[in-house]
Ligand SMILES: *[C@@H]1O[C@H](CO)[C@@H](O)[C@H](O)[C@H]1NC(C)=O
């Protein structure tokens with residue numbers, strides 16, 4: 001008996017001690033990471049969705065923690081904006097929507113000039129991540145690689161259960177992209193899954209040194225702790241390995257707007273066979289400084305990714321993709337029921353299926369153009385599909401999305 005007790009004590013004591021040690025280490029790690037991410041605010045707001053929005057002085061933002069940006073002077077305006085192209089208005093959408101797109105936190109105040117609104121990261125956000133360091137980063141290898149001309153079948157970077165329904169171009173040099181995307185709240189089956197709709201601007205090779213700039217809307221319970229539709233950005237310069245993150249969750253993106261918070265909830269949301277809402281996103285490379293700028297809506301310039309963050313993209317992009325991505329974790333051995341877009345297939349059309357309209361690219365002369373030779377891609381069209389179209393009101397457009405699991409997608 002004594003021997004058994006002794007054995008128990010010997011085996012359990014180190015476990016208890018080790019456990020306590022790692023809890024306090026984790027606490028410390030969380031505190032340090034929060035201190036790194038959350039800069040001292042001049043003013044803060046509670047948003048109705050539970051977020052805290054901090055108004056941080058523009059020169060105190062996370063970007064300036066980046067070793068390459070230590071002496072960086074903030075550009076308050078792009079030198080050039082892309083010329084021409086189609087505008088984001090649409091007769092069909094005007095008839096079907098009434099309210100302008102806003103962010104929820106605006107109902108409780110605004111950030112003063114000279115500051116930028118930042119969604120505060122809280123301890124519970126970090127606790128949801130698989131590790132403190134991985135919070136705000138995409139899992140590696142989540143981009144569909146367009147088929148090579150030589151290969152009959154598309155080859156994928158995507159091995160980890162990510163599913164896409166996209167339109168893309170990959171036969172030119174691109175200096176930006178624009179799209180107006182329908183906004184929905186797709187249902188997410190598992191908290192570690194997400195559903196997003198976005199534009200990808202890509203350069204480099206897909207396996208090791210891919211440069212990517214991404215922007216759109218997403219529903220991601222693990223990242224934000226709820227099922228709200230949120231505006232987001234992402235960047236990486238090494239195929240999602242060491243560099244890059246969502247929003248301002250690492251240093252890199254330089255924000256100048258005091259109106260729009262990255263990662264904050266947007267509203268209103270489209271409803272099935274009722275009001276439709278969309279957001280317009282434009283990303284382009286400033287021909288003078290080489291920085292990649294982002295504009296939200298008609299004229300809200302959010303900020304830029306400094307040219308020095310990238311290798312390939314410091315020249316131009318070789319691929320532009322638009323569309324949806326979901327994580328299919330197959331937690332119960334079946335395909336996920338996580339929705340993409342509105343959760344409806346393209347065949348249902350306007351008001352029911354989600355759309356991207358007026359998709360455009362920026363050419364070498366800084367002009368917006370209707371893209372040539374747009375191609376589509378989806379891993380399993382019976383789960384999520386995409387269908388291209390073209391008309392005067394919507395230019396080049398497509399419907400995309402689907403319900404995930406259904407009798408044809410078991
Ligand atoms: C920033 O400026 C200081 C002082 O001029 C210089 O020593 C340092 O190398 C610069 N850092 C970068 C990243 O350019």
Ligand SMILES: *[C@@H]1O[C@H](CO)[C@@H](O)[C@H](O)[C@H]1NC(C)=O
Pocket residue numbers: 187188189221225226227
């Ligand atoms: C998000 O949606 C899922 C599926 O509808 C639900 O089970 C879950 O409780 C929701 N999560 C939150 C944080 O509201």
